[in-house]
Amino acid sequence: MDSLTNSPSWNYATCIPSEVLEYLSRKHPSIQILNFVTDPFCSRFNRWNRTTDMNLSAFNNIRRFSWKAPMGCHFDNIANLVRTNADILEELEVDLQSWSRQWEDREMRVVKKKADPEEWEEWDKIPASTMLAREMFGLDFDSVEQTSFPKMQALRLSRVPLRDETTGKALTTASINMGGLRSLILRMCPHWVLLLQDMVRSTSPIEVKSFEILDFYLKTPPVTAVKKATAIADFLDSFTGLEELFISHCGPIPALKFWDHLKGHASTLKMFVHHQRTTDHDDELLTSRMGRDSSYLTIPRDERDRVREDPTLNPLSRLNLEFIGLTCEPKYLRDILLPFTSKNSLKCLHIRQTAVNAATSPSWVFNKALEIRIIEAEQKGRPINDTTRSDNSLDFQSKQDIAEGLEDILVAMKERREWKTPPLKRSFRHFVDWAFGPTGIASLEYIVAGDLSHRSRYSESNALICRSVGGGMRYRVIKQQNAGEEWRDVKSRFGMALEACPVENTVPEYH
Template identity: 25%
Template sequence: MLQKLPRDILLMILEQIPCRTDLKQLCEVSKTLYDAAIRKLYEIIVIRAEDDWHLERVEVEPFLRTRSKPTSPLDHVRTVEVQSSFHHVLKERCLHYKDMGFYVGMPESERRPRLEKLTTSLMPLFEQLREESLRKFSWEMGTCVPLEILGDRGYITNKQTSIESISLITGGACPINTDGENAIDLSAFRSLRHISWTGLQSSEEFAALSRALKNNSERLRELRLDFVNWSEEDSFDFDDSQNFFASQVLKLSADRFEVMFPALETLSLSDISLENAQKGIAYAFNFHELSSLTLHHCSGSEEFLTEVIGSGQTIRLSSLEVVWGPSDHDIDMCATLSSFLGAFQGLKDLFVSLPGPVDTLELWRSIIHHKSTLTRFVCHQRSVDLHDNSPHFEEEIDLLDLSLLPEDRAELDRSESRHPFAALNLESIGLGCVPQHLKSILAPFITSPTLKILHIRKSGVDMEGYKRRSRGTSFWDLDSDEGSFTDEELGLDLDPDVMTGSDGSSNASMSNSGKPPSSTHSTASLDSLEYAEIQCLPTELREFTNWAFGPHGLPTLEVLAFGDFSYDGRFDVRNKLFCRRTRSTGYPGDDTWQQIHDKLVLTFRPVRENDRKLWDVIDRNTEFLKACPTDSILDD
């Protein structure tokens, strides 16, 4: 039967299978399925470092073993991604640092540069790829890229010039890099549609980026740049009366305003000054075509957005993300954003983090202009703690009331149809706010049938700081058991039939960090680890979550997320994911299910690995959950 199925149809079916394990199993069923699935299985290969501390340790042997097959599966590779986590080592991360004076006491046989070890591991794999077969190359390690890979004589530079996408997170302030001794060469690539680069520092790197932009300006669809921990003060005898990004990277003329990137759809700029060149940059990026704009800590952003409005270009953005912190220049970004949002329609995603206090209600009212399209919204605020007796004095912290004064909250309580969110059809909302204020903010969604995911945002750096420095406990201290419910107060029956599966084996709980262990229990019962996780939640969060999933809460809510989901799990140990808890004996809308003998019965539970539909919701909202990060990916 499979032999009769047109190959194009079979390949279309395989495209709908995202799980590599499933693809591998299909390859073992028959030769027909092997020939079709092997292409999909090897289309993307990801090489991941062991951890932040051992970036030179990568496992490529499983790929190399495929060389013994008559037709190498590596012939089908179109994307190579070399990756690492960015969870623990954020400063002086490049492998060159580890080779500077760290050989003391090490056997002579092991005194080998770590970057050389990494290169030696990777090159045999690269050399097995078909020439000009790659379409995407990604180096997201936070280290210098070996010259053998991306130098002027490197493998990618000379053997894979047809790539259409390149993504780099490089070594930042590594002294070898800043001295120009590890120069990246992008001049051979003339088909790039996507360029992403984080961690540029040396003049050679900026020159390489400038050449790549010039060579690919007509076809570029996506540009993501992060000049993290770099400033124009470091700009190599540059005339500070000009804008470095505009004159030295984009090579814009000071007196001509013209489109440089006619096909650009996605633009993300972080830690890049736009000052003194806002008008030229506004024209260069062609807002007639741009659909996604991200600005993180870019000085001059206020004037830039104003210039975009004044340029007369038709703004067609569907996604806008703006992050502006207390340490950035003191401007009224809130008012600028409100004006910008009123200048066009059509946003689907709006993610905003601003320094508080600001006029939050003014900002919220301005988004009504996008009520027919907006489905995902994030609002986060940061401030500086100026309380003399605070252990966090003069540190940046989350502003947990979102600048809402008592009279603002009273207005939300009584406005009903005039509530800023009443006319919106939001499916996802993220708010950096304590639960005690959330009920009035979320009131329209009690009767609205749209909201699926709620993210109670808390910056990971704050949670870690509070844990290290605070005395006693706070709402955000998830490791505290102060205020925990007893078994009786929770109204839970913790007998062995509920605590274990039918076979008597204990069911493991989902940890909410990374992939949870498998579980076989029913949707109603809680195992011991899930129960302990809920019991240790701060009272405010537990009570609010119980309300949200209860009969008087948010009826369409599927997932409640808590914490900081930026940088692929950097703060996962404190993050939480909860969902509705159903029971065979009742329905959440039935008050008899909610109260049993005046004892609180839980309406929620942790998300489990086998909650596939919920994981689909979470996966579709990855960009939403990790939006507006508080800290940087690197800290050089």
């Protein structure tokens, strides 16, 4: 636990002993900050029972409240604490678990419908997350007005519905301190479009500096995907002054056209993430439920040729970004990033590749097939080029991956020896040679590759590429497992952007 008198935090992804909270409520009831990361499968409670021995009613001076991965039985605790402290809450974060299909039906509440005295009583089966939103934001049938948050500065919600489909009520700007709201994060929140549209229509100016939207429902029809992208674009067009923008959505939305809507924030925007995902049609694979990354940002070849010939036609040319994170194969990145060769702003590039798809999507960075062949050659004591020629068991793609010339093989073996990493893919090596070369991006300090949305969960597959001084190479590669000063530096400066738009749960499902 952190300092008990200031900001107690339970960030262990385990059950919170009620005795700890009881002690805090008795000894330190004036606490202003509470941060929890708990285990949503905790065996201490009956997770399908609404009752719990936890009591947060003593905490009525909370300015900042965050709870990630709560159990359903704790939803009432959350709603009560939020309502009690609504007048003084400055930061609110609620991150709900995304349940696999077999558990979803258990996360329900059975409640009485709004009664008509002359009719029989009827009951509704309501998702627990909807009931949480109903109670937390005042979206019930009988609520005269919604819960008001006059001092709200940061609102961060994950998988919390923003509209109650039973009552027809939605969270609106009337509840939020529009003049003071600086950070808005909406991850997988049903009906988020309604809130953005209400913010656009509001007469109060939008003062948001950091905005994140994560939405990748895989069965989203193309027409719906376009409507959602339009809602984001209209929101971006309605104000100026954004400093951080993190977008992840599902659907073939042309990136260059979408980036045109960043122009109103050109003088202030410093960090930008655009993570596109598409539906994976392989229904046999468990990971296909999460889709897969788009490899080219829906930028057709003719458009890519156009911005390569004239980089000023690229909407990114208007921006002075310090950080950019994209889901894009390295072989396409050079054309996209050309505007930054004439600027002195870009410090960090994040090539985002979702780790949950690693089993079905080859790495854009490391040549794993060649790594296997090198290891086999070393074990058998023969040259690697003999191994790559003689093996007829490989499929066409694998043969392509390892069909390197002798010079490339020597480079790959040197990379393994010096960096203790798998050899780089030729396309990635060529891109990094350009990026850190004389015609590349002179201001660039780091290229981060992989999935850092949950910090070190996938450290084995993540890599940091930074400039090298001496040694004959322009750069060097450091795996996250071998984290040192460079990793600490890039995380301290760009950690929020690196972790933005996580596809997976805070706590992996294990029950």
